Amino acid sequence: MSDATVTLQTWLATGIVLMPVLAGALLFARRESNAVAGLVGATGSGLSLALIVWLLLERAQGVRVVWEWVPELQVVLSWRLNSGTLAIAALVAFVGVLVMQFAGAYFGPSAKGRRAIATLSLFEASMLGLILADNLFMLFTFWELTGLCSFFLINTDADKRDDTFAAAQQALVVTVGGALPMLLGFIYLASVGSASLTELYALDLPIRAQTIAFLLILPAVLTKSAQIPFHFWLPGAMAAPTPISAYLHSATMVKAGLILLIYLFPVCGGTPLWTLLLVPIGGVTCIWGSYRALGQDDIKLLMAWSTVSQLGLMTLTLGLGTDLAIRAGILYLFAHALFKAGLFISVGGIDHAAHTRLLSKLGGLRENTPALFWFALILSGSMAGLPPFAGFLSKELVLEKLTLAAPLVHDVAVIAIVLGSIGTVAYTSRFFFGSFTGSPRSEEASKAHSPGLGFLSAPAVLAALSLVFGIGAKWIDRWFLEPVSWSLVGRPIEAPHLALWHGITVPLVLSAGIVTFGWFLYRRLAGRGLPPGPEALSGPILFENFLSLSRALGDRLSRALAGASPSVYFGLVLVFGLMWSVPLYGKLGDFFTHQWNFGGSLVLFVQLLAIAGLILLPGRLTRVLLLSVVGFTVALLYRLLNAPDLVLTQLLVEVLTAVFFALAVRFIVTQESPSPIGLSSARLAVAVPLGLAGAALVFALDAEPPDPRLPDFFLEAAPTIAKGLNVVNVILGDFRGLDTLVETVVVILAALGVGGLLRRERSGRETELKGSFVVRQLTRLILPLAIMLALALLLKGHDAPGGGFVSGLSFAVAAILGFAAYGTRSFRARIPVEPDRIAIFGALILIAASVIPMVMGEPMLTHRHGTLSPLGAFAIKWSTTLFFEIGVVMAIAGGLTAAAMRLWEMTNTRRDGGI
């Protein structure tokens, strides 16, 4: 085949899908096309049909790639062309032409009709895409698009009825949702085989893979093709206007599931579950659909339930899983599409003629609508499976292939088909005789007029085809069924030939029996309806239950969650984490062998007491103080470990934390003091194992020797490189100077932020709080000492405990003491600059300290060190680190003081009284 042919065929195939899209777009865009909407829609479908016929005549075969859409995800827009796919597409386009024409007549020139036909065209395009797509993911996309379009289609009459939205939503959720596992199935197939159907046909997947894929795809089939227990959306969808039902529920939407089954048969038909699941589900659906159809008064609902029943029959047939069964299924699929579309349109005609669809009001229409009577007769005959119509042929074939099935499957299938078919004969008779014969049961029915040509042409064509299909069995077999089923199954099928007369065979006898019993059933019921049967099977109850169950569960959960305290969640995480520590419990034995230091044990004991107090004592301030006690004991532990710098820092931070805490606690509005946390058994149950696990962990970690590299490096490098003996300070000021720089900037920013946030809250009375006389006098003594201490910490920091950070903290503590004693106003008057300005100057110094070396051509934050001996007698060590440290001091002291002052002022302007 030449490249040009391939390109042409690619375009033609794309055109098949595009034509209805164009028609739809045209209709959406142009208001004035109201009157010719049906014509535009039918033309779109007609052009599609023409292109399909063209490709059929060319005997196009193989995959035509249009666009490598998302190659990373194996999404490729490509068409799979063969006589099978094209024949199904032709059916969809052909029925499309008829339905669009009918819809034009049905809606008349209205904006609603135009929109409905436009949407119907888009739906048709999605359906054609679904049929022709080779790539599984494209198939999925088209599949979901049909569901989305159907949502809007079912909602067409939203202005007239209020049940449409619920019905549309049901259809959407069930069919779109059911397809989601299918996506996984496709992903799975793509991962074990290929995302292309054609390539999958060439592979022989292991049974396990086939089973997994089948199970994942099955929900999509069952939901789309309305199998129990997902069937309920289909009768609900009858809220849609008749043309839409005629299209969606005969040839297209509901067939998608069956088409998918046919497509997938060569890929995963080998799994035993194929038969084990599809046959019973199809059987139950077939019988139940028939039963419910018998009980309907509304003939449109009768048709809907009959569709459910026949879909069940087809599912069952395909489920038998032999080549022959697939062949029978394909034939039935076509036959059903023809007669069911015709019957739905006839129902539309009856409705139009008699203004009612209820059997209890119809009757005797033959007089006034003779044409419709004859068409309906042929179509009903086909549905009931009478010779010489298409329905008879396909039912014969369905019964024929049963003889080839396994015994048990055979029995189940025969019972289901026979029962379902008896019901079919009965309800078809009910519909036909109830509508057309007898005497009219209402005034409307007696005044019925024959509907116009627009209502009659489609049933005429479809009835004629049903007849031709039956009579021309031989040619149909040779020119249609054989090539179509061969190309769909992917290999030739040995099968008996179709004919109206095979002689007296088992299927024929069964058929005769079915018709007889069906007729008797109809006579016995004589127009009476049947009870709807158990709720569980009868309606959207499942869906509703699912929804209300989810809702109730959600309600319960959200209420339960709202009440749960955070400690529950924290506890959960802790328990979860520490479950892993059970193997470490053995380490607890180290408790007895550990070398306990007396001082350390004493400090730990005090700490334990404080913690116990925290849990058992009431009161906020008590707890703040006890928390400080815990902090101080930690400082003592540092002292025992010979870490004076840490001791200093810890102490000062503790003091400041206590001050800030005390100030902040006053903002808590409630006056009553909180009750003790207490020890409940649940808390103990979490806490005790957690504590033990923690202890075990500590012992386990203690056993590992510490890594000496870092301490060794710093101990050696501090005196030599940075000329300082205090390693901690050297690290802060020199080795990791950048960290300190950035951290200090953070402190400044935080202080500025706090200042800004609190500033705007200042309002109300300004009653300034001062310390008592004693406090003021004491402060007079302490303050100079504190400042001197802070200065000493700064200057000596390089070699002895101290340093910029600690010094800054000390200054801050001194300042807090100062304004607490004298009041902030007089404190402000005594200091030259506002604290937040000091912080900013500190930042500027820091920046200078880091930038100046860079200007001098050295790395950022390089320091110089040396010794100065002005008189030869003193040796004063100097270091530019000091400059840097001064910046740190100013920033920390300024920032913290500023924040504390704001807090102080706020607490004291809001309410009177001090701490």
Next chain:
Amino acid sequence: MLTPTHADLVAIAPEIILTITAGLLLIVEAFLPGLRRHFSGLAMVGVLAAIWARLHFELPGAVWAGMMQIDELAAFVDIYILVAVIFTIAMAGPFLRRTETEVGEFYALILLATVGAMVMASSVNLLPIFLGLELLSIPLYVLNAFLRRSQVSVEAGLKYFVVGAVASAFLVYGIALLYGATASTDLAVIGSQVASSGQLNPLVAIGLAMIVGGLAFKLALVPCHAWAPDVYQGGPTPVTAFLAVVPKGAALIVLLRLADGMDLLHISPQWVAAAAGIAVASQTLGNIVAIVQSDVKRMLAYSGIAHMGYAMVAVIVAGADGGAAVLVYLVAYTLMNMGAFASIAMLSEREDRPHFINDLRGQGYKRPIVALALTTCLFSLAGVPPFIGFTAKFVVFRAAVNEGFVWLAVIGVVNSLVSAFYYLRVVYAMYMQPLPRREPKFQFSFQIATAAAVAALGVLILGIYPTPILEAAQTAILVLVR
């Protein structure tokens, strides 16, 4: 002295730019408060400059003595975070003006939190990761309580603070334990030690559990999710949008680095079981509880819990597929949420009242652009094709199925189905229900409407043609799994 090299500084140029912008905003706020109108513009310039810097300078790889890894992955995450920040700032301007809270601190805090998230996501050492997390969290505590006159906002800030502080404690504890077990805080060293030992010893396991617990708080995964609805509901909407997206992205990347580095999928069935449990529980609980919410923001909080459950599936799978899926999911999640929150920021009357779904009745025709944007984002959140939310789920489930986690994927799709109910409810209210008798007065803002529309367009366009995102994610993740 251990000085940073030129490369070190260039590598974090975006972070430096943002920090300077934040400082500048604070200083201008303190000294020239008259310029407030221009603050959002200034912040925006800073963010754009940061994006420019990230795209302009070469990606050096390991910097800061191997503690940070500035490569394609870092660039991907940085840019996605910065784009989220652009949306945040865009909706913050009009929002703050409406609530009369526009001050420099707001933008400064947002920018600092952004720096934190970026540091967290591009660090390969537990210490800077922790620093990043703190820098990210602390501004958010304040930001959530930014509407100080609104009780719910203050409550949100406090809740986030308490939970966040505990989460940080978990994380630090976990880091300490991992250090104790492996004598390193370097993820590569820890990872190779653990992976080569072929199992999790108890110390590593506890450490890991603590770290995952800490991160799970940030991700609002079950059982650490309880803060999310209250905080989402109470916080100012732009902050909620930021909070819903940025910290989660950074935390997911850290999780992914851990899972990949230790090869957890292959060495620890316990990890797989625990993580899968978390994923399933988050999805199920998030979706089921979302159904009964009447407040849009609370609903989105629960939806966020569920979405992180989906993302968790990708984390479990890890490797090239799972990693790329995480990144794609993040991009999708960001766009959808930004669009949704921007719409809600406009479709609200008073910040301190609940944002009832019922208040949106009839808005579909009243405010067509914003309503359409919201609809697009909600459909996308539900995972409907052809929106990016679908692509993201597709990629995640694909990774899961390819790695043999069909059951996880099945639970995921069933959950997606459940989620459709509550997303559709909002759409239903907007288009199918009439305007209420007392029409809510929503102030129109061109800026917010544009933000919502841009996000929705992104959701649609990248949904139809996802190749650029997919390719970028694949390139980025190759750095990690190489």
